[in-house]
Each structure stands twice: as C-alpha cells, then as structure tokens.
Amino acid sequence: MSDYLVQFNNISKFFGKVIALKDVTMKLKKGEIMCLLGDNGAGKSTLIKTLAGVHKPDEGEIIFEDQKIVFDSPRDALDIGIGTVYQDLALVSLMSVTRNFFMGREPQKGLPFFKTFDIEKANTIAAERMGQIGIDVRDPSQAVGTMSGGERQCLAISRAIYFGAKVLVLDEPTSALGVHQASMVLKYIVKAASQGLAVILITHNVHHAYPVGNSFTVLNRGKSMGTFQKKDISREKLLSMMAGGEELDKLEVELKEMDRIENN
Amino acid sequence: MSVKSESIQSKKDSGQDERLKKISPLRVLLNRPELGALGGSILVFIFFGIVAGDTGMFSAYGTLNFLDVSANLGIIAIAAAMLMIGGEFDLSIGSMIGFAGICIAIPAIYWGWPLWTSIIFAFAMAVLIGYFNGIMVVKTGLPSFIVTLAMLFILRGATLAITRLITGRTQVPGLRVLIEDDPIAWLFATDTFQWLFTWLGSMKLIALRTDGTPLATGIPPSVIWFIALTLFATWILMKTRYGNWIFASGGDKVGATNVGVPVGRVKISLFIGTAVASTIFACIQVLDAGSADTMRGTLKELEAIAAAVVGGCLLTGGYGSAIGAALGAIIFGTVSMGIFYTDVDTDWFKVFLGAMMLIAVVFNNYIRKKVTETK
Numbered sequence: 001m002s003d004y005l006v007q008f009n010n011i012s013k014f015f016g017k018v019i020a021l022k023d024v025t026m027k028l029k030k031g032e033i034m035c036l037l038g039d040n041g042a043g044k045s046t047l048i049k050t051l052a053g054v055h056k057p058d059e060g061e062i063i064f065e066d067q068k069i070v071f072d073s074p075r076d077a078l079d080i081g082i083g084t085v086y087q088d089l090a091l092v093s094l095m096s097v098t099r100n101f102f103m104g105r106e107p108q109k110g111l112p113f114f115k116t117f118d119i120e121k122a123n124t125i126a127a128e129r130m131g132q133i134g135i136d137v138r139d140p141s142q143a144v145g146t147m148s149g150g151e152r153q154c155l156a157i158s159r160a161i162y163f164g165a166k167v168l169v170l171d172e173p174t175s176a177l178g179v180h181q182a183s184m185v186l187k188y189i190v191k192a193a194s195q196g197l198a199v200i201l202i203t204h205n206v207h208h209a210y211p212v213g214n215s216f217t218v219l220n221r222g223k224s225m226g227t228f229q230k231k232d233i234s235r236e237k238l239l240s241m242m243a244g245g246e247e248l249d250k251l252e253v254e255l256k257e258m259d260r261i262e263n264n
Numbered sequence: 265m266s267v268k269s270e271s272i273q274s275k276k277d278s279g280q281d282e283r284l285k286k287i288s289p290l291r292v293l294l295n296r297p298e299l300g301a302l303g304g305s306i307l308v309f310i311f312f313g314i315v316a317g318d319t320g321m322f323s324a325y326g327t328l329n330f331l332d333v334s335a336n337l338g339i340i341a342i343a344a345a346m347l348m349i350g351g352e353f354d355l356s357i358g359s360m361i362g363f364a365g366i367c368i369a370i371p372a373i374y375w376g377w378p379l380w381t382s383i384i385f386a387f388a389m390a391v392l393i394g395y396f397n398g399i400m401v402v403k404t405g406l407p408s409f410i411v412t413l414a415m416l417f418i419l420r421g422a423t424l425a426i427t428r429l430i431t432g433r434t435q436v437p438g439l440r441v442l443i444e445d446d447p448i449a450w451l452f453a454t455d456t457f458q459w460l461f462t463w464l465g466s467m468k469l470i471a472l473r474t475d476g477t478p479l480a481t482g483i484p485p486s487v488i489w490f491i492a493l494t495l496f497a498t499w500i501l502m503k504t505r506y507g508n509w510i511f512a513s514g515g516d517k518v519g520a521t522n523v524g525v526p527v528g529r530v531k532i533s534l535f536i537g538t539a540v541a542s543t544i545f546a547c548i549q550v551l552d553a554g555s556a557d558t559m560r561g562t563l564k565e566l567e568a569i570a571a572a573v574v575g576g577c578l579l580t581g582g583y584g585s586a587i588g589a590a591l592g593a594i595i596f597g598t599v600s601m602g603i604f605y606t607d608v609d610t611d612w613f614k615v616f617l618g619a620m621m622l623i624a625v626v627f628n629n630y631i632r633k634k635v636t637e638t639k
Contacts, residue, residue: 075524090522092515094583095508103512104524106505116503159523 002066005030005198006082006167012059013046020046023060024224026217028167028198033189034227035209036202037242038219044171044202047219051169051200052084053077064167083165087172089156093145097137100144101126101159129158133188150181154188167198174208186212206242210235218242297576298588300627304574304620305591308598316605324461324470324480326605328487334597335490336545338590340564341571342490342497343541345589347534348572349501351514351581352401352408354538356393357568359419361561364390364546366427369436369556379439380448386543393419394539398532408535416565424558440554452489452547455482486548490590493541497586510534515582570617571596574624576631595620 004027013021021043028034038044049055051062053071062069064080071077077084091100102122109118123140130137133154135147144152153173160168170189174182190212193199203209209216216233218225218241225241240249312321320326340357347354367386371377377385397415401408427434443449458481464470465478472478501507512520513527521527542561550556573579574595575588596617603610 074522078524086522088516088519090516090519092512092519092582094515094578095511099508099511103508103520106508108505115505117505117508119503 003029004063005065007063008051008060009063010060011047011050011057011062013050013055014058019222021050021057022223024217024219025060026200026224026227028200030196030198031193032214033193033199033201033212034215034217035213036200036217036219037204037206037209037238039204039242041221042219042242043222044204044219046222048084048086048169048171048202051077051082053082078163081164081166082169083160083163083167084169085153085156085160085171085173087175089152091144091152091156094143096141097130097144097147097155098122098126098140101129101155101162105163125162129162130155133158133191134184148181149177150184153177153181153185157185157188157192161192161197165197167200168192169200169202171202172204173201174203174205182208204242206235206239210238297583297585297628297631298591299576299631300624301575301588301591301595304624305595305598308595308602312598312602312605316602319605321602321605324464324478326601328480328484330598330601331487331594332484332597333601334594335484335486336548337564337567337571337597338490338593339486339493339545339548340538340541340568341575341589341593342493342586343534343538344565344568345572345575345577345584345586346497346501346510347538348569348577348579348581349514349584350510350531350534351517352531352534353412353569354397354535355409355412355565356397356415356419357538357542357565358561358563359416359423359565360390360393360539360542361546361549361564362423362558363393363419364543365550365556365560366423366436366558368547368550369439370427370430372442373436373438374430379442379446383448383452383547386546387540390539390543391536394536395532397539398535401535402528402531420558420562427556427558434558435555436557437555439550439556443551449551452485452544453551455484456488458482484552489544489548490593493544494586494590501586506530511582513581567596567617570621573621573628576624576628578628579625592624 006028008024008026011021011024012019024043024047026034026036036044036047046055050057053074053076056071062071064082069076069080074084090103092103095103098119099122102117102125107118107121107125108115109121110116126140127137130140135151135154144155147155157168157170157173168189173185173189177185186208189199189201201209201213210230213230215227215229216238217227218238220242228238316322321330340361344354344357364386367389368379368382371382371385372379393415397408397412400406400411404411424434427436443453461470461478461480461482465472465476470478470480499507501510509520509525509527509530512523512525513530517527542564545564546556546561549560571592572584572589573592575585575590575592577584577589599616600613603613603616
C-alpha cells in the first residue's frame, strides 16, 4: 500500500482543439490539505469536474486506495468517497437546515410503501453535526437562508463528510466570504483534515490557502507548474507563479513609472 | 481553531448565544406558508357571518353548497400547488378537465363501453398527457408556462374536434343512467353520510323538502376527495422523502441534482399529478351533471394557480403548502357562493379574486424575505 490515499496521474482533458488540462499530477495523503492555485482560466473548474466524475479524463489515471478507478458519473465519485462541494453549495435557502443536510439522502422509517422521512432522527443528526463545527443551530427547522455565508459553506462541507467523503474537493470555499467568515471555514477545513480526510482546496486566494495548506499545486493555462511543500516555497513565490510572475513584475515597473511621472 | 472553540465554550456557559433573539410563537407561525390563507379565510367567514349570517348561507344546505364549490377547486388547486412547489406551472389543467370529460362520455355513450372502463381510460389518458407535459419540460428545458400553454390549446381543440367528429355536437349527455351499479362511478358520484342527514332531518335540525326528505342529502363526493387529497398531499410534502425532493427540485434544480435528487422524475410525476387531479375533477362534474361538455373547466387552471398563490406558494417554486392551497380554494369557493347571499352585485366577484391574489403575492413576497433574512 502506498502512502497516498488518492493519486491523479498525468490527467489530460481536451475539448475539441482546446487543451483544457495537460499532464496534471496530484497526490494526496490522508490528513493532507493540498491547495490548488490558479488564476481564472487556468483549468481549475475542468480539473474539479474531472475529480468529481463529471468529465472523464482523456489521458491519465485516477488511483484511489491503490485501485485504478474510472468514473462514469458523479455518483461513482461520491460512492467511493470523493465529495465535491461546488461554489453554489447545492443548498436551497428556503428549505430548513435538516432538509438541506439530508437532501437526496433522507433517512426513512416505516413499512414499505408507507415509508416516511424520519425527520426527528434527521433533526438530531443535523443539529449534532452542526454543533461539532461550532455552529449552534437553535432550530434545525430554520431556513438555510437565515444562515451566514460561512455557516452555509460549513453546512455543505459537513454534509459531504457525513455522507462518507474521504477526499473533500472544495471549490473556492472562501471566495464570497468576509475575513471573519473565511477564517471560520478555513478552521473547519483544518479540523476535517486533522480527522484523516484528504482535502483539495481550490482557490485563487493565496492568503487563504497559504496558512492552511500542506502542499500547493499551481495550475497555469491548463498545465501544472509543479507541487510544492509548504517549507519549500514562500507566499510571494506562489503568488508570482500563479499570475505568471512576469506580469506582476511588469505591473511593478509600470507603477514605478507612474510614480515618477507624478513626482515630476 | 482555538478561538472558535473558546467562543463556543463561552456561549455554552452563558447558555445563550447573545446574537440570537428569542423567537415568539407568532414568528414561528409567520414562517408557515399557509398563514396568509388562514388569516384570509377567517376574515372571509367573519365577513359573511356578519353580512349574510341570517340568510341561510350557513344552513346545512348552504354550507354544503359553498363547500362543494371550494372542494372542486381545491382538488386541482392542491395538485397545482405541489407542482408549483416543484418549480413548474400547468396551464393545461382546465383543458384537461374538458378532455377527461369526453374521454369518459364518448366511450361510454357512443362505443358502448362500461362506464368504469371509460373512467379508467380517462385516467390513463391523464397519466399519458401529464407524462408528456413533464418530459417536454424536463428534456427541452423550456419554461413549463410555454409547454403547458401549448397543451392548453391542443387539448381544448382536440376535445372540441373529436367530440364534434364523433357526436356532431359539443355536449355528450346521458351518463346518469349508467352510474347505478357501476363498480367505480360511485367513487365520484355518491353523497356520503346520508344517514346522518336523514337523521338530522327527522329531528327537524336541518331544512326539509316538502316531501319530508332533507334538502341537503349528504356530503358531496368532491368534499371527501378534497379532504383526502389535502391530507395525502400534506403527508407527502411534510413527511416523505419524495416531499423533500419536491421542495428541493423547486428550490434549486441544479443544487438538488448535484446531491442526487432525481429532479426530472420528480417534475414529471408532479405533471402527472395535475393531470390526474383534473380528471378527478372531471369525473365528479361529469357524473354529477350527467353530461360532458367540451368547454368544461375553461379558465380553471388560472383559478387553481390563484388559490395556490393565495395559499402561500411562491411563483418561483420551492415554497408553499397543500393546506394553504386548500384554504385558498375555500376562500374563493366561499366568496363565489357567499356573494349571492349579500346585496353585493355578483359581477364584483372577479374583482375580489384579483385583489385577493395581489394582496397574497405582496404578502408572500414579504414573508419570503423574512424567512431567508440573513442574521
């Protein structure tokens, strides 16, 4: 058995003539948080969808617990334990916390043909799970719309974990959040990893990624620019790699130039 | 991490999160979609109690009369409400009523089928048409408004064309004689609790005809169907997994799909539901009148949607209740009958209907904002 829980080896994905991903490799151990960094258009979305089973890779292989895996549908990915939390979170704001938590996978009780949604059990579990992350749901039947952005994100992650995710794929979990809310979500992600989950955190925000990540994979124009351990790379270096370095340098030069003109 | 857990700890210690207000029972009630309809129906009954309390509107006969009208509307309003919660509309309800009517009448009268087989035939057609509506909406992604608007014309036209082709007329009478001894028709054509009304009559507690039989002979079948469907729909929505799927499909189609809700199947089944409810409506009306008419059910789809909206359904889906729709139907039924007992010109009924709906939509919109308010 190898050290890695899940390995994505040389994944490539083409859409017609467009090379969306080329030879992207990522390996994750249990308890590891890997941050997938990239600017807009770097291929992050395509990669997520490939991990989640929405797209089939055209080249490369996915190895989960030493077994080669082929996903035919998102359901397959879910079934083996790759839980993806998309940016829209798949939460319905008019529905209650409980009804959202168990959406699509409601616990049932009763006789065949007269099965009912076991709402008491669902309420208990939902309140308990939310309590574990420090969100005090005063009433699990309250609408999700009343929760803050960070709480919703935590609810969606908590749901993925409850339903058996071993690898969590999080798509921009902090992008729409304020500082306080974002830190709440990041803390929860660290906690989830400390319990043995492997986390792939997709973001374009180095300041959110750097404090929590163990390793960093930088994606640029569909290609991986390599995976770096935290000790081997600085925040500034990551930032410049993401933006393609030169561009930021150029910006700096231009700003200096503007400064000079103003001072004259 | 430590910061958060400390804050939780302190929260636990004080026993109360300082950010949470105490919620009053009134607020809990406000969060129920049927609140508006409940308030509305209470107001309606108070109004008619004062204006028409001594006119016979609330006698056994009068009450059953407005209940019958409410119940008929309620049967389709509940199905329309469930579909609306699921995020879609069905504008073909009224045409389906007309079509189901001739599906019963023509085979029974012109082709010599036993009445029960033609009733089953009508229901089978309803399932097919509902399925077609559903699959069109789900597969093409077109708004259900357009798809079912097309079906509204297609069904009404087909009803007229087929009836005229086969019978040369637009009405098919002569069903009444077939009801007796039919194994199914009684479901849609029998007044229940007749013994109770006979007894009440014999005790001189309710009004009698000149021949000594009570004026109100029993609970009409529509009322029984109405109550049964309200309970059934409420059970589905609140207590079953399928109910949760209905809310999820209407609330956020993409999200629901992503977590494994079979949104397409849910929507198709709801379209079948409205078509079947229209057929129940048609059975009751056709067997009560003893004839089918090609224009039967005209505009009923709009009344059903209006009742559902007054009952708290949001036009955007994902929110509403069957009890609310039932109350909405009772409001409309009661006013449409009650207005005869007042001095108000009945021409004003539609004005009331429209005003009621506007008020309901404004109110529901406000409620939705409250429910989804971020703290």
